[in-house]
Amino acid sequence: MNAAVFAVENIPLIKKGDDIARIFLQRAELHEHDIFVISSTVVSKSEGRIIPLEIVIPTEKANQIAMKNKIDSRFVQAVLDESTEILLDSPFLLVRTKNGSICVNAGIDHSNVEGCDNILMLPEDPDKSALDIKRSLFNYTGKNVSVIITDTNGRAFRTGQTGAAIGCAGIKPTRDWRGTKDLFGRILEVKNEGIADEIAGFANIIMGEGNGGLPIIIIRGLDFYNESNGIQELYRPESEDVIRKAILKSRSI
Numbered sequence: 001m002n003a004a005v006f007a008v009e010n011i012p013l014i015k016k017g018d019d020i021a022r023i024f025l026q027r028a029e030l031h032e033h034d035i036f037v038i039s040s041t042v043v044s045k046s047e048g049r050i051i052p053l054e055i056v057i058p059t060e061k062a063n064q065i066a067m068k069n070k071i072d073s074r075f076v077q078a079v080l081d082e083s084t085e086i087l088l089d090s091p092f093l094l095v096r097t098k099n100g101s102i103c104v105n106a107g108i109d110h111s112n113v114e115g116c117d118n119i120l121m122l123p124e125d126p127d128k129s130a131l132d133i134k135r136s137l138f139n140y141t142g143k144n145v146s147v148i149i150t151d152t153n154g155r156a157f158r159t160g161q162t163g164a165a166i167g168c169a170g171i172k173p174t175r176d177w178r179g180t181k182d183l184f185g186r187i188l189e190v191k192n193e194g195i196a197d198e199i200a201g202f203a204n205i206i207m208g209e210g211n212g213g214l215p216i217i218i219i220r221g222l223d224f225y226n227e228s229n230g231i232q233e234l235y236r237p238e239s240e241d242v243i244r245k246a247i248l249k250s251r252s253i
Contacts, residue, residue, distance in 0.1 A: 003221040007206050007214040013114075016048035021136035024216055030143045033225040036133070037203040039215035040107070040122055040151045040166060043129050049121040050113060051078070065089045075108070075119065082106035082121055087247050094247075099126055100235050101166055102244070107151050122151065126167025127230045134169040134229075146171035146225050150200040152209065156243060163204025165196035169229040173197075194234060195224060 008028045014020070020042065030036070044050070058066070058073035062080055066073035068090040076093065080086075083095035083106050097106050099122075107122040123129040130147040137145055149167040154160075165173060173196035177188050203217040238244065 003219060005202070005206060005217065005219050008216040008218065009214065011042070011213060011215055014042045014045040016046065016050075018046045019136070020046055020133055021140055025137075025140055028218065030137060030141050030145055030218075031220055032143050033145065033223045034143070035146045035148065035171070035199060035219040035222060035224065036137065037148045037150060037199060037217040037219065038133065039207055040126065040149050041109070041120065042215045043123050043126075043133075043149055044120050047123055047129065049123065050115075050118050051121070052115065053078070053117050053119060056081075065093065069093070075105075078108055078119055078121070079106045082108065087244065088251075097122065098124075099166070100232060102235075103151070103153055107166070122166065123149065127169065127232075128167075130167040130169040131229050144170065144225060148196055148200055148203075150203060150207075152204065161209075163197075163200040163202075163207070165200040165231055165234065168196050168231050170226065171196060171224045172226045172228050173231050173234045175224075196231065196234060199224075 008024060010027055011023065014023075020038070053072065053074045056074040056077050058077040059080070062077035063073045066076045069092065079093050079095060082097055084098055085096040086093065087096065087102065088094035093105050094102065095106050096102050101107070109120050113120045126149045130149050134145060134147045137143065147169045148165050148171065150163045151166045152161045153164040155162060173194065175193040175195045177191035177193060180188050182188060199219065203219070206217050207214050
């Protein structure tokens with residue numbers, strides 16, 4: 001399998017309403033079954049997900065959490081507004097977002113956001129965003145491609161952040177090896193590969209974390225195209241999530 005990876009250069013600062021597919025196609029071309037990897041930051045900006053903290057009114061709960069962590073209560077309220085469940089409220093906010101992802105601060109960020117008092121929220125529905133981009137690219141080019149939206153996450157038990165998939169379309173987020181055989185003919189029983197996260201992590205190396213401005217990565221020759229859409233199968237069911245259970249149990253002691 002011969003794969004090529006390249007960043008799309010000279011992407012301008014994205015604004016609300018910008019057509020990401022059109023902007024991309026002014027700078028690069030697509031091949032059938034390319035993998036189009038894009039940072040959540042530019043998707044969120046195109047969807048107008050920047051808000052000024054000054055319009056956020058903190059509740060008493062937000063004030064209490066903010067005092068524990070010595071952070072802005074308005075920022076805490078924004079996190080609560082984007083969340084369905086709080087797993088930890090100190091020493092940082094670990095929450096389940098509305099789309100099912102468990103992450104710190106609901107993925108809300110200050111970095112790479114215009115205005116010192118503005119914050120950027122994740123796309124409201126990353127799977128829908130990925131599907132919209134996929135369809136738009138197809139409408140322009142007639143090419144079927146996979147789309148993965150990435151965000152930068154920390155990891156349990158390890159230091160350092162890595163890219164993770166938060167939305168996808170045209171690709172199954174996992175590849176199930178169970179039932180196949182290893183080199184010695186043994187049947188694999190526990191081998192479900194997180195393809196979307198692996199691709200997101202690699203793409204993040206090319207994108208960079210600072211002011212490099214490389215939010216779109218194309219992977220060519222690595223064909224995982226599939227008509228299935230959505231990231232949900234990456235999220236471990238609550239009944240099997242022993243880490244989540246341990247966190248909740250520790251809170252109740």
